[in-house]
Amino acid sequence: MKTLRLPSALALLLIPALVHAADFEGYGTSIFRLEQKAAPGFDKKTIIPFTQFAGADLDQIADGNLSLHLYGWERVDLGDRSTSEKNSDGDLSYGFLAYRFPKANAEVKGGRFFVNQGVASEQLDGVGARTDLAGGFGVSAFGGAPVKLDRGSNTKGDFIAGGRGSYRYGNLLEVGFSGLHETGGIFDPTTGVKRDRELIGGDLWCGPSRFVEVNGHTYYDMSREGVAEHSYQLLLRPFKTIGVSGLYNQADLVHFYAGSNLRSLFNPDQGGMVRSYGGTVTWYAAAPLELNADYRHIHRSDNFETELNGGSDRFGAEARITALDKKLRSGVSYHRVSGATGFNSYHEGRGYVMYDSGRYIGSLDAIGQIYQTRIYNSKNAFELIASTGMRIMPQLTLSGELSYGQNPRLADDLKGLVRLTFNYVAQGKGAKK
Amino acid sequence: MTRVKLLSLLLIIAGALAISACAVVSKQASLPSWHPEQLGEGRPDCTECHEEQIKAVGKPSQTFKHTTEFVRQHRLYASQDEKVCALCHKFSFCNACHANELEIKPSTFLGNRPDRELPHRGDYLTLHMIDGKADPTSCYRCHGRSNNERCVSCHK
Numbered sequence: 001m002k003t004l005r006l007p008s009a010l011a012l013l014l015i016p017a018l019v020h021a022a023d024f025e026g027y028g029t030s031i032f033r034l035e036q037k038a039a040p041g042f043d044k045k046t047i048i049p050f051t052q053f054a055g056a057d058l059d060q061i062a063d064g065n066l067s068l069h070l071y072g073w074e075r076v077d078l079g080d081r082s083t084s085e086k087n088s089d090g091d092l093s094y095g096f097l098a099y100r101f102p103k104a105n106a107e108v109k110g111g112r113f114f115v116n117q118g119v120a121s122e123q124l125d126g127v128g129a130r131t132d133l134a135g136g137f138g139v140s141a142f143g144g145a146p147v148k149l150d151r152g153s154n155t156k157g158d159f160i161a162g163g164r165g166s167y168r169y170g171n172l173l174e175v176g177f178s179g180l181h182e183t184g185g186i187f188d189p190t191t192g193v194k195r196d197r198e199l200i201g202g203d204l205w206c207g208p209s210r211f212v213e214v215n216g217h218t219y220y221d222m223s224r225e226g227v228a229e230h231s232y233q234l235l236l237r238p239f240k241t242i243g244v245s246g247l248y249n250q251a252d253l254v255h256f257y258a259g260s261n262l263r264s265l266f267n268p269d270q271g272g273m274v275r276s277y278g279g280t281v282t283w284y285a286a287a288p289l290e291l292n293a294d295y296r297h298i299h300r301s302d303n304f305e306t307e308l309n310g311g312s313d314r315f316g317a318e319a320r321i322t323a324l325d326k327k328l329r330s331g332v333s334y335h336r337v338s339g340a341t342g343f344n345s346y347h348e349g350r351g352y353v354m355y356d357s358g359r360y361i362g363s364l365d366a367i368g369q370i371y372q373t374r375i376y377n378s379k380n381a382f383e384l385i386a387s388t389g390m391r392i393m394p395q396l397t398l399s400g401e402l403s404y405g406q407n408p409r410l411a412d413d414l415k416g417l418v419r420l421t422f423n424y425v426a427q428g429k430g431a432k433k
Numbered sequence: 434m435t436r437v438k439l440l441s442l443l444l445i446i447a448g449a450l451a452i453s454a455c456a457v458v459s460k461q462a463s464l465p466s467w468h469p470e471q472l473g474e475g476r477p478d479c480t481e482c483h484e485e486q487i488k489a490v491g492k493p494s495q496t497f498k499h500t501t502e503f504v505r506q507h508r509l510y511a512s513q514d515e516k517v518c519a520l521c522h523k524f525s526f527c528n529a530c531h532a533n534e535l536e537i538k539p540s541t542f543l544g545n546r547p548d549r550e551l552p553h554r555g556d557y558l559t560l561h562m563i564d565g566k567a568d569p570t571s572c573y574r575c576h577g578r579s580n581n582e583r584c585v586s587c588h589k
Contacts, residue, residue, distance in 0.1 A: 027525075031537065051537060055525045059466065067466070071525040075536060083536060084586045091534040094524055100466060104459040105516055114524050114531070116511045123533045123579070130516070132459040136491075140515075147533050151582055166513070171491045176513060203513055207493060210485070215509050229570075233506055237495065245502050251570045262581045264588045266573050274570050280502055292501050298568045312567040318501070320548075326475040329548040337567060344563045350554070352547035356474070365547040367555040371563075381556045387545040401544040407556035417544060 023059040027423040028052065033082075034416040048079035065102065069113075070095045085150070094123075105138075106131035115142050117164040118178025119201040119219050123147045124160055136168040146182060155261045157185030157197060176203040176217075186223060186259055197259045198222035211237050216248075221255035224268075228255035243282040247296070250275045275299045278314075288323040312339040316348075329354050345372035354387075361389040361399065371408075381407035389419075397421045464489050468520045475548070476504070477521075490517055504550045508574070533579045 030052050037045045055071035074090035081087050096111025110127045117140055126144010133139065141163035146156035162180035178201050185197030203217035216232030234246040250273070257268040278296030285291055295315040316335030321328070330353035338345045347370045354363030368382035382405055389399030398420055405413040470482065476499035479487065483494035497503070497510070497517065511518055530539045530552065540551040553561075565572055576584060 029542075031542070033537075033541070049536070053525075055523070057523065069523070071523075071528060073535075083583065085582070089534075089536070091532070093528050093532060100463060102463055104461060105463045106458065114527070116515050118512055121512070121531075121574070132461065133457045134459050137457075149534065149579065149582055151585065156578070168491050171486060171493075174491070174513065205492070205513060207496070210493065210495070213493075213496060215513070217509070217512070231509070233509060235502070243500060243502065245506075247506070249570065256570060257573060257577065260573070260577050262577065262584060262588065265581075265584060266569065266577050274568055276568060280505075282500060282502060290501070300566075300568065314567070320501070322475065326473065329475065331548065337563065339563075339567060344566055346560075346563060354545075354547055361545065363545060363547050365544075365554075369555065369560060375559055375562075381559055383555045385544060385547070387547075389545055399545045403544070405556060408559050409556070413556070417541065419545065 022061050023057075024426045025057045025059075025424065026055070028054040028421070030420045032418040034079075036414060037410075045080040047077065047082040049075050049077050049082040051075040065100050067098050067100070068096075069098065089150075101131075104132045112147065115162075117142070117162070118176050118203055118217070119199040120162045120164075120178065120180045122160060122162075122180075126160070136170075138166045138168070140164050146185070149261070154187040154189075154194075157182040157194075159183040160185070172207060174205040177201070178203070182259070187261065189263060195223055199228065199259075213237075221258045223258050224255055226252055226255040228252060228258065241284045244279065246277075246279040248277045270302070272300065272302045274301075288321050290320045290322075291317070292320070293317045312337060312344060314338075327356050327358075329356075343373050346370060359391050361387075361391075361397075363387045376408040378408040381405065383407075383413070395422050395424050461489075464516060464520060472521065476500075487517075490514060501550070531575065534582065535580055536583070 031050070033047070033049050033051075035047050037047060051073055052075075053071075053073040056069075058068040061067060070092075071094050072090065072092040075082075075088060077087040083089070092112060094111070094113045096109050096113040098107055098109040100107045106129075108127070108129045112123070112125045113128065114123050115121070115128060120142070122142075124142065124144040124146050126142060128140070128142035130140030131138070141161070143159075143161035145158065146160045149155040160180070160182040162178065164176050164178035166174060166176040168174045180197070180199045182197040184194040186195040187193075188195075199219055199221055201217055201219035203215075205213075205215040207213045213235040214232065215235075216230070218230050219228045220226070221228040228251065230248065230250045232248050236244040238244070253266075253270070253272040253274065254268050256274075257266045260266040260268060263269075276296055276298040278294065280292060280294040283291045293316070295313070297311065297313050299311045314335065314337045316333060318331060318333035320331040323329075330351075332351040333349070335348045336346075337348070348367070350365075350367040352363060352365040355361070363386075365385040365387070366382070368380065370380045371378075383403055384405065385401055385403040387399060387401045389397055391397045398418075400419065401415075401417045403413075403415045403417075407413060478499070479494035479497050485493055485495075487494050487497065492514075497514075503510070528535070529542050538553045538557065540554045543549055543551060561572075
């Protein structure tokens, strides 16, 4: 399936010439990067990757309810190799036909696409369908072949199917139940055994009043039988200008990592548990100013319930200013991550300002960290990015960045980037966008 | 094996057709295929234009207001209200951060958008050693089963 690459996707761009009365939108981003990599002890490399992203949407085909959607990218290296793989690569992110029914939000689609439904966040080559039912119910389902990674056929299973059913009670409550089955989706490299990946989950949204809202989900791993994660959020809006949220997340790694295909990093057999809780307070102080403070405590323990890294806290604040009809956007933030051991502790500060006049766009962005304990003999890192851009035509924007930084890995990190974005819209008779 | 696959596929298609033909299907008109009002860049505040409720989904317009917190926790909404997100977002928008295979980190791809809530700003190859240790669960969502070919070069 991987062979169905951008050239064929681009060939499909020619279709609109053949189809009458269809809305066509073609868009893309071309990115030239120029980076010098000089990690201590390694040869200096100059990498010049050129990456083309391209997408197309064809709406109102046939009886007006059929549409086609494509997106993908292709990269070639003009200098030294930019990845440890080939000096050119690409990926078709999605390419599917969809038929939307005029009633009940019913839709059928086929091809390569992403699904986000309850337990499932997947990319597959297959079919999907959904519809609202009478009385507040809704169903959706999908099935097909999961899209594997270049690395090999064991990275995903051979067949995947799943779906979600939901029930909405007025404007008060929505509950969902979802499931997923992936044949051979779990590969254990140490034993060579393949098992099925199976997940079920329940999700909830509840808004008892204008001021209170709760949402979240619990997912259960059927392959090893145990709760994979709980994730819940409570939102309070006591005043129009103040928002408060509380968050609770819990992941049991035996089950949460069950489907891992990178066991050197995410190893379900090692077990362990990550629990985190925290919250944020947002204050819309005045029309242009938003202030945000957040706190999170993370408790990571191993199989024997001992805390790893002593647990950590992450807290900080951010101020965002959006003014002059959103033309001017800027922000400053400070965050502190504090692990009990001193390793794993740092301060982070960031500030940016951007201005978009319609024709010209420019921004400055600075970020820096101070580590509590030296990393590769260095105590801090920073990066400065200057960006400028110009809308040459309504459909065409040229922009570029220059960034300079110093960090534990690189004494001098200088990077350049040039970006060309285009967006072309041609409307048939059914104007709607 | 392939027969089983084909069969299940057919079953799903048949199921889907049955569902859409079924009398229990809602009689309500579908959402428009695209949000009728053009919105510019910058985070939209649904409450500016919509009444208290977004009727088609039975949730307050407050719920979808793109606050900082909504953006940070968008996964909770995305997995319930895919059809609402699809009103304004093509999946290519999500692809800047969510992909099976990608080689440019979001903050480089969108280096001209410092106002966006993009993960991995700055020197992330160093910082990730700390963030990843403190809480690897968020990393797993994007790198656990997909988009991890680059990680393999160090995490063998």
